[in-house]
Amino acid sequence: MTAIATASDLLLEATDVSKAYGAVVALKRASLAVRRGEVHALMGANGAGKSTLVKILSGGLRADTGRILVRGRESAARSPGEARRNGIVSVYQEPSLIPDLDLRSNLRLTRTPVDAFRHWANELGLPDVKGSDLASTIPLAAQRVVDLARALALEPDVLMLDEITAALPANLTERVLEVVGRLRGGDRSVIFISHRMIEIGAVCDRATVLREGETVGVVDVTPGSEERIVQLMLGEIAGQAPAITQAEAHAASERHEKTTPRLHVKGLAAGTHLHDVAFELFAGEVLGVVALEGQGQDELFDVLAGSRRSSAGEILVEGSPITFHHPADAIRAGLVYVAADRAEALLMQRNVRENITLPTSAQPRHWGLINSRNERKRVYDAVETLQIDARAGAEVRRLSGGNQQKVTIARWVAGGVKTMLCFDPTRGIDIRTKNQIYGLLRDLAAAGAAVLLYTSELKEIQLVCDRAIVIFGGRVVAELPAAQADEAALLRAAYNLKKEEALPEATAAEAVAAVSTDSAGPARAERGKS
């Protein structure tokens, strides 16, 4: 019967998996079927439910409904340990080695056979590490490979690789892809998650695409299937008139040529994700930043807001170079920060007035008695401008998310904005407030402020921004005027796909070449050359 035939063919079968966080539905009857011996890509734009599905499969989260079968046996894991016993082992972007234990103890903790580990470590070209090395002393990239070698040594039925290559140097990435590619056709399967389309093309047989919590398609990965995957991720886009006309954008770019940029960033690097970002931000414009998760945008905003030191590069405000040692330095230079997570910005137990005046009253020269009449007026004006519904204003935590976000913006508006850094400011906010925030950002720009807006909602670029830069792998890979920045173009750029060239990145191209000559058929070799 068919059920038996599929059970032997499919190594992992997840059906009707749903998960809701309160009113927010993350997964709606999603499904995933992985065949024996295949490398299967799991794809989806930000918020498509990919990470929720990964967590459910790896045992970090329980699904509300649905069934997961591994080799035909039901697996309802409540912990990664249980998922492992059911045959699913996950490797995460952040290595799960215990920092204070040596390598040998780490292997013993997961009951990893040492000989098998050593075999895979050699296969992966792991740099010299000893069993007595404390995990915390092993370089981060090597830790990721140790994690992978450990997972391989456990011989799981399904190996789940979540962004394993995201922070690996090119040579290690190449070895990892090569080893993953060699698993094809064997008795095990791999679920491969990567933002790099080029890697998907190099090692994956099929791809399952999620959009808005649903499985919208399963694609055979062949040359040219990237376009199909991107289309599936986007779905049908409701045609939205761009807020900025091309003529306006053109006029803006002419203006820019004559003026000093409000903010000029050169070769900025920080942490392991941000490598070399450069852009200019002018007074009177809203510049959009688009990136897939973890491409360095968090680090970029942290550096600009003064809460993190950069490791290289230069920041010029009004043409003069500047270094921030503390967020107060950035605020003094006119760079103010609006975070996606309101809890990062607000004093949740305090009232609206105190929250709005916090940045001014935080300056030591204002530490005396508070001039309450002056202050009240400023707060009143800001509350008016932003139309904050402050009826529940005695404690900010009782305001709606949208009103909370307005309070975080209001505190800067009250002080007069020069440069506003907004990191996904409309995350989890209702549509009405979103529109108000869009309008406000445009008003700020019209009044001469410069706004840098990172957003995970691609359609916001055309609604709010004058132009957009796209960051991939810690570097700016594209700059688009708003008129051209429709969702398809942005998503393609965010995956670093270019229309003309099939192979955008030199290092990734090498990886493909290595894999295709080594283990793949002629079709792939041809793609490597093109």
Place this chain on the structure above:
Amino acid sequence: MTAASPPTATVRPGPISSIRAALGRDAWVAGLAVLVVLLLVFTRSINPNYGASGIQSLAVNVLPLAFAALAQTTVVIAGGIDLSIASMMALTNMVAATLMLGRTDDIGVAVVVGVLVLGVVIGAVNGFLIVWTRVADIIVTLAMSFVWAGFALWIAQAPVRSPHEWLSGLVNGPVLTEFLPKAFVVLAVAVTVIWIPLRLSRLGLAIYAVGSNPLAAFRSGVSVGRTKVLAYALAGLFAAIGGLALSAITGQGNPLPGGFTLASVAAVVLGGVSLAGGRGGAVGPILAVMVLSLIQTDMTFLGLNSNLATVTQGVILIAVVVLGSLTQRRRASA
């Protein structure tokens, strides 16, 4: 392709590097051992009469606090803290004294076993409440310190005299030579029988893992909740041994908890166990207890106000913590 890759990754260490690594990791403990010896020499120099009997009384004095420190060590390595150790010691001490009162030695042995089991149970209750309620360790164990101390006072409000020769004979007096007190042997046996097997077991690994990085431990397949409960149960066991040590030394049950809880935290910090969890061992805190005790002795011999000894201990603790965070920062920047 595969054949060409050089076999670089080795899991077996070379002998020299492993010795160096062990020394690096245990440098703190080695330093404490040297400090103990120096303090002994110093004590002898200011008081030429300090000898076998001095070491004898040192051993007996440190025994209850050493077990309190072992209890705290287990929990702190697992990333927690236990403020109910002194109360657990008082409770087990009272239960032992009351049940043994006027009984034969046979029953006494049974009582000792029963009290050890009681320690495990009350420790596990602490751990279970922490895991189940998800309330912070410090709050739960603070509350439970009142519960256990209350039970101890419920048994009797005044100290109960219940001397047992066989029990006090276990800790008082020397073995083999007059310089080896029985109390040290008891401590060594406890470490050998409980700590070393624990260290070599997967439970021990899990305790270190949970304290070091709970998320990584969870993802490595460790049951974080179960590990925490077991760590607190072990702390209860050590606290019960500490309570029995009090019975043995004083020959009575005292329902009022002594200052063992905060002293145990001090010993843990001085003993090189990271309060952030995941780092340290049993020997460091035991040596630290001796250091703290010897400082007190020396102050007395020098004729200084004994309160000054307390001040000195505080200053030493601050110095240790500052030193610890400085080396940490240097390691992080290196």
